[in-house]
Amino acid sequence: MEFVRKEIEVSSPEETYNIAKEFAESAPAGTVIALIGDLGVGKTVFTKGLAKGLGIDDDVVSPTFTIMETYDGGRLPLYHFDVYRIGDVSEMEEVGFDEFAYGNGITVVEWAGLIEEIIPKGTIKIEIKKDLSKGVDYRKIIMDKTEKEGYLS
């Protein structure tokens, strides 16, 4: 089925979590999710929801000292990347990004904009935005699918 661009407005972390959970429940193997948005916008909250939707019981935390963390035990493995501290895209090669991203799990990348040039075609781009005029817990979540490799905008 063709992926249709969606814009969802939420007003709590629980809603963001639940959107991610529902997304993960039906996500096919090989799905790559590029999370885009400012510090503290909710990328890790979204990732926690993905894990829940896959049936993973472990608590997902941001991989601070490693670029990547794997979570097994769910319907599919979850490969969680946080590339905030990456110096150069070549570091992604060292951790074997392509093997994960073109593999059969679910790959999620926080700060995906920093590695745009290696983002696979067909990645689901999820941008989370605040709008303080609508409250501190308000977020707009925009979901879209990329049409070519190395492209997020």
Ligand SMILES: Nc1ncnc2c1ncn2[C@@H]1O[C@H](COP(=O)(O)OP(=O)(O)OP(=O)(O)O)[C@@H](O)[C@H]1O
């Ligand atoms: N609607 C919302 N959706 C998600 N998080 C929200 C929402 N409203 C408030 N929050 C809060 O915003 C914070 C989001 O933190 P989170 O660690 O998920 O952000 P992040 O985008 O991963 O940040 P970082 O860039 O540091 O990795 C949490 O404290 C969460 O409770």
Ligand SMILES: [Mg+2]
């Ligand atoms: Mg985070």
